[in-house]
Amino acid sequence: MNSEKESFQQKNFVSKSLFYRFSQLVGFLLGARFFVAALLTFALYVSTFFLFNQEESFSKFVFDFKVHGIIFCTVLSVLAGGIINQFYDFEKDHIVKPFRTRIQSFIQQKYFLYVYLALTVISLGVATYISYRVLIFFVVYQFFMWFYSHKLSRILILNNLTFVSLTLYPFFGMMVYYQTFSKKVFLMAVFLFLFLLCIDIVKDTLTKSVDKAFGYTTIPNYFKSKNTKIILISLLIITMAVSMKLITKTGISGFMSYYFTGGLFVMVICIYLLLNSSRRTKFLTLNILRFWVFIGILAMLLNGIEGKL
Structure with missing residues (x-):
């Protein structure tokens, strides 16, 4: 025993x-x-x-x-x-x-x-x-x-x-x-910068009160909800303009052209979610944007493989 x-x-x-x-x-x-x-x-x-x-x-x-x-x-x-x-x-x-x-x-x-x-x-x-x-x-x-x-x-x-x-x-x-300096690479860099900036600001909206309590001065807890929403929607519209420039002026093709075209619809959806903002829609917007970055990496991979063949 x-x-x-x-x-x-x-x-x-x-x-x-x-x-x-x-x-x-x-x-x-x-x-x-x-x-x-x-x-x-x-x-x-x-x-x-x-x-x-x-x-x-x-x-x-x-x-x-x-x-x-x-x-x-x-x-x-x-x-x-x-x-x-x-x-x-x-x-x-x-x-x-x-x-x-x-x-x-x-x-x-x-x-x-x-x-x-x-x-x-x-x-x-x-x-x-x-x-x-x-x-x-x-x-x-x-x-x-x-x-x-x-x-x-x-x-x-x-x-x-x-x-x-x-x-x-x-x-x-x-x-x-x-x-590698070209108009296409520059516009892609601008697109990604704006896209990641939107992600970071949306993330800050979800931690707004905690950031304020611990002394982090972020856009959501400084400009308040309404102005933060305006800033985010403005950034998304500028990002859409960069996407359209990439599609029409740089000769981008293949999977990357599909990615930037699809991105226009993704950003429209995000704008709609932000207009009807709640904690749930903000969280959904954040994950949609993050997921679209990952899709962009895959699109570049497939586009590259297609171009090398």
């Missing part, structure tokens, strides 16, 4: 230990925004090969270790940025993201900081090996990610502009690396 009890206790201890370790792993992945970094990696590879890289063959691209090194440094920097951001937003996230902070509570904050420092050092070390220009590029990137979390995320308008700019910064680096 005692042996059976001891066996049960031992199994119970092992299961609790495994759950604890698994929770630590999930907590770290969420804290470092691993899934965001994975999506960014996919987007960088797709855009680099099919948009910026106009001359190299696939085999040359595969063995272009400098490009892989830059993307590797980017991923490490994004992971480090996610960690330092959750460190500064820890109290706010307790309210906004209770499930995530509950999972993260299995890991002490000091270990997040150790990982942040390790990722930063490795990223800059690899960047140094590639070239001093790449090192400067990532020093600037990592500084502004820290400065955004430390200060800029609380400043009106600058918080949104900086967040979107940091999201697009790696793509700008690849554009400069391949010297």
